[in-house]
Amino acid sequence: MAESKLGTIVRREYLERVRSKWFLIATLLAPVFLVFMLFLPTIMEQRERRSESGTIRIVDATSDSVGALIATSLRGGVAGDTARAQWVPVANDSARQSAERAAIQAVLDASIVGYLMIDASAIASGRLRYAGRNTTALLTMQQLEGAITRAALTRELEREGIGSGRSGTLAAMRVRLETERLTTRGRGGSGRVSVLFAIGVAVTLYLTIFMHGSNVMRGVLEEKQTRVAEVVLSSVPSDTLLFGKVLGIGAVGFTQLIIWTVMSTALMAIRAPLLARFGMQVDAFALPDVTFALAAVILLSFLLGFLFYAALFAGVGALVSTEQDAQQAQMPVVLLLVLSLAMVQGVVTNPEGSLATIMTLLPMSSPIVLPLRLSLAPVPTSETIASLVILLASSILATLFASRLYRTGVLMYGKRATLREAWRWMQRR
Amino acid sequence: MSDAAIEILNVVKRYEGHVAVRDLSLRVPRGAVYGLLGPNGAGKTTTIRMIMNIIAPDAGEIRVLGVPSSDASITDRVGYLPEERGLYRKMRVRDVLIFLGRLKGVPRRELPARVDRWLERFQLRGHGADWGASRVDELSRGMQQKVQFIGALLHEPELVILDEPFSGLDPVNAQALKDTVAELRTQGRTVIFSTHVMENAERMCDAVCIISRGEKVLDGAVSDVRGAHANHTVALTFEATPPDAVLALLRDPSRIARPTLPSRQMELELHAQADAQRLLADLLSAGARLERFELVRPSLHRIFLEQVGASGVETGMSGHG
Structure with a gap:
C-alpha cells in the first residue's frame, strides 16, 4: 500500500x-x-522482372552480327523468349536511316519499347545509342549494357583467335561477392x-x-x-x-x-x-x-x-x-x-x-x-x-x-x- | 502545538522588476474562516503559493499547522483550490479524483467509495447519471469547478485554502460553496480564501486581512475591523427618489466626507465634524421621506475602498496576484 x-x-x-x-x-x-x-x-524485384516484358529492336550496322549475339543474350539464350529482342541487320547507311525511322514508328505504335543502334565505330568508342520508352528502367538498362559488353567482348576474343564457345564463356564470366560478418564469437x-x-x-x-x-x-x-x-x-x-x-x-x-x-x-x-x-x-x-x-x-x-x-x-x-x-x-x-x-x-x-x-x-x-x-x-x-x-x-x-x-x-x-x-x-x- | 493554523512572519517575495509581497506578517487562528482580501495584483496568490510551498519566499518564515511550510509532510493535511483552475482534460473524472486523492496520501482502496460520496454530494452522481465516468472535457465549466473543489476536499484536510473560489461560479454553485465552507467550519477545519468580492468575505469570514501592493493594510476579526471603523457611517433608504434639496445636502462636503452617487439606498461616510442627528433633522426638513436612517458599522467594502483607495485598485498589477 x-x-x-x-x-x-x-x-x-x-x-x-x-x-x-x-x-x-x-x-x-x-x-x-x-x-x-x-x-x-522481394515484391519490387518480382514486379520489376515482370515489367521487363517489352521487345527491344537492335538495328545492327556491324559486319560481324554483334546485334545477333546481343539479341540472343537478351532472350536468355538460343532457345529463349524471341519476343524479348528483334535483330535487324542493315547493310548500308540509307538502309540504316530507314530502319531507324521504322523503329521510331514502332516505338510510337507501342509494338516495341525501344531500339538500340550499333555499328563498329560505336562499339570501338564504347558509346552506343538507345532510344525508347523505358530508359529509366535501371535494371533493364543494366541488363542491356551487360548484354552489349558481353557480345562485343565475345566478337573481340574471336578475332583474337579464341574459339567461339570459349570466348562466350569468358565474356560471361562474373564475380559475385558473398559477404560474411566475423565476430569474436564466430x-x-x-x-x-x-x-x-x-x-x-x-x-x-x-x-x-x-x-x-x-x-x-x-x-x-x-x-x-x-x-x-x-x-x-x-x-x-x-x-x-x-x-x-x-x-x-x-x-x-x-x-x-x-x-x-x-x-x-x-x-x-x-x-x-x-x-x-x-x-x-x-x-x-x-x-x-x-x-x-x-x-x-x-x-x-x-x-x-x-x-x-x-x-x-x-x-x-x-x-x-x-x-x-x-x-x-x-x-x-x-x-x-x-x-x-x-x-x-x-x-x-x-x-x-x-x-x-x-x-x-x-x-x-x-x-x-x-x-x-x-x-x-x-x-x-x-x-x-x-x-x-x-x-x-x-x-x-x-x-x-x-x-x-x-x-x-x-x-x-x-x-x-x-x-x-x-x-x-x-x-x- | 501552536494554536495558529498559519503564521506568516516578515515574508518577502521579489520578482524581476517588482516586489510581489513585502514584509508581510499575519496569523490565521485554527478553526476560523479567514479572508485574504485585496485588489488584483495585491499579492494574494503569491502569498497563497508560498503557504502551499509552491514557490519559496525570498525572506521570512511561514509555519503551517505548526510546522514550516517547506516540510513535505504538511501537504497531506492541506487542501488547495488554485485561482487558475484546470484538470487533465482527457482523463475520466473518477480517475482524476483518485489521482488527486492518491497524491494526498489517501489509501487507494478507500478512494472509490469516497469519490462516489463526494460526487453525489455535488450532484455529479445519482438519479441515473454518473459524471464520474465521463471525461473531464465532456463536463460543463461549472461541473469542472465542482470536480476541482472535490479534489481539494477529498482527503478531508485540516486546512483548506481557496484562491478566488467564487470567480466563475453561478449563483447556485456559489451558494453550494458557501454551504460547504460553513460546514467545514462546524467540523473545526480552518478555511482561508482570497477574494476581491467583499460581500462574500463579510458574510463568511471570522477574520480578514486586507493587503494591497504586497503589504498588509489591516487585519483582525471582522467584528473588530468593522467596529474600529464604525465612526461615521450612515445607511439611508428613501421611500422614493429624493428631491434636489435633499441631494444637495448629501453633496455638502461639510457634512459628507465622501460623496456617493445618489440612489434610493445609500451608505454615507459623514465628515469628521458632522453630527448624524443634525443631518437627519436637515434631511426631513428638506422634504426627504425616509424608510430607514441607521448609524451603521461600515461594510468591509467601504473599509476596503477607504483603506486601499481607488488608486490601489487601478495600479494593481496583473500576473502574480
Whole structure:
C-alpha cells in the first residue's frame, strides 16, 4: 500500500498513455511498416522482372552480327523468349536511316519499347545509342549494357583467335561477392543483413526517443495550459512531478520497444513460410544473432538517450506556453537528434573511423550510434563504457537543469521565456 | 502545538522588476474562516503559493499547522483550490479524483467509495447519471469547478485554502460553496480564501486581512475591523427618489466626507465634524421621506475602498496576484 507520490504520478502518466488509442495505433502500425519494409524488396524485384516484358529492336550496322549475339543474350539464350529482342541487320547507311525511322514508328505504335543502334565505330568508342520508352528502367538498362559488353567482348576474343564457345564463356564470366560478418564469437549472419539490422535498430531508437521525448514536452505543456500543474504542485515538489512524468513516459516507450521486439521476432520466424505461400521467392535472411550484451546496450541506450532528450524536451516545454511556440523552441533539440541520425550513413560506411568514435562519445548521438556500431563491428569495451558513462552523466546534468527550468517555468503562463530568463531560472537555487 | 493554523512572519517575495509581497506578517487562528482580501495584483496568490510551498519566499518564515511550510509532510493535511483552475482534460473524472486523492496520501482502496460520496454530494452522481465516468472535457465549466473543489476536499484536510473560489461560479454553485465552507467550519477545519468580492468575505469570514501592493493594510476579526471603523457611517433608504434639496445636502462636503452617487439606498461616510442627528433633522426638513436612517458599522467594502483607495485598485498589477 506504500505507493509513493512519485509512483502515483508515474502510474498516471503510464496508464493514461498506454490505454489511449494512439498508443495502440502507433504500436501496431510500426510493425506493419516493418513487415512492409521486409517484403517490399522481394515484391519490387518480382514486379520489376515482370515489367521487363517489352521487345527491344537492335538495328545492327556491324559486319560481324554483334546485334545477333546481343539479341540472343537478351532472350536468355538460343532457345529463349524471341519476343524479348528483334535483330535487324542493315547493310548500308540509307538502309540504316530507314530502319531507324521504322523503329521510331514502332516505338510510337507501342509494338516495341525501344531500339538500340550499333555499328563498329560505336562499339570501338564504347558509346552506343538507345532510344525508347523505358530508359529509366535501371535494371533493364543494366541488363542491356551487360548484354552489349558481353557480345562485343565475345566478337573481340574471336578475332583474337579464341574459339567461339570459349570466348562466350569468358565474356560471361562474373564475380559475385558473398559477404560474411566475423565476430569474436564466430560467424554471424551476412554483412548486408547486419547493416540492415543495425540501421533498423538506429532508426527505431531515433523514432522512440524522438516520439516519447517530445511527448514529455507535450505533457509539460498540457499541464501548463490546463493549469493542472498547480494542483499537483500543491501535493508534490516540482522535481517529483517532472521525474514522474519522465519515468512514466519512458516506461511507455520501453513497453513499446518490448512489444516490437516480440512481434518482429515472431514475424521473422514466419516470414519464409508466409512469402512461400504467396508464391514469392525466399532468400536466405538470417538475423545476426543478437547477444545478450548487445540487447542490454540497446535497451540501456534507449533509456539513457530518452532520459537525456526527455530532459531537453521538458526544458523546452517549461519555457513555452503554446503549441506554436513549442514547435519553434524545440528545433535545436530536434536538430541534435536528426543530425545524429544523419550521421548514421557515415558510421555504417566506416564503423571504426574517427567520425564513428566521436559520435559514440557525444551524448547527443551516442544512444543512436553506439548500438549501431555494436551491431556492425566490434567496439572496444572501454569505448562502450565511456560512451554509456558520458551519456549517463549528461542525462543527470540535463535533468538537473531541466528541473530548475521546470520549477519556475511550469507556473509561468501566457508568455514565452527569453533565453536570458531561462538562464536566470537555471541559476536560481 | 501552536494554536495558529498559519503564521506568516516578515515574508518577502521579489520578482524581476517588482516586489510581489513585502514584509508581510499575519496569523490565521485554527478553526476560523479567514479572508485574504485585496485588489488584483495585491499579492494574494503569491502569498497563497508560498503557504502551499509552491514557490519559496525570498525572506521570512511561514509555519503551517505548526510546522514550516517547506516540510513535505504538511501537504497531506492541506487542501488547495488554485485561482487558475484546470484538470487533465482527457482523463475520466473518477480517475482524476483518485489521482488527486492518491497524491494526498489517501489509501487507494478507500478512494472509490469516497469519490462516489463526494460526487453525489455535488450532484455529479445519482438519479441515473454518473459524471464520474465521463471525461473531464465532456463536463460543463461549472461541473469542472465542482470536480476541482472535490479534489481539494477529498482527503478531508485540516486546512483548506481557496484562491478566488467564487470567480466563475453561478449563483447556485456559489451558494453550494458557501454551504460547504460553513460546514467545514462546524467540523473545526480552518478555511482561508482570497477574494476581491467583499460581500462574500463579510458574510463568511471570522477574520480578514486586507493587503494591497504586497503589504498588509489591516487585519483582525471582522467584528473588530468593522467596529474600529464604525465612526461615521450612515445607511439611508428613501421611500422614493429624493428631491434636489435633499441631494444637495448629501453633496455638502461639510457634512459628507465622501460623496456617493445618489440612489434610493445609500451608505454615507459623514465628515469628521458632522453630527448624524443634525443631518437627519436637515434631511426631513428638506422634504426627504425616509424608510430607514441607521448609524451603521461600515461594510468591509467601504473599509476596503477607504483603506486601499481607488488608486490601489487601478495600479494593481496583473500576473502574480
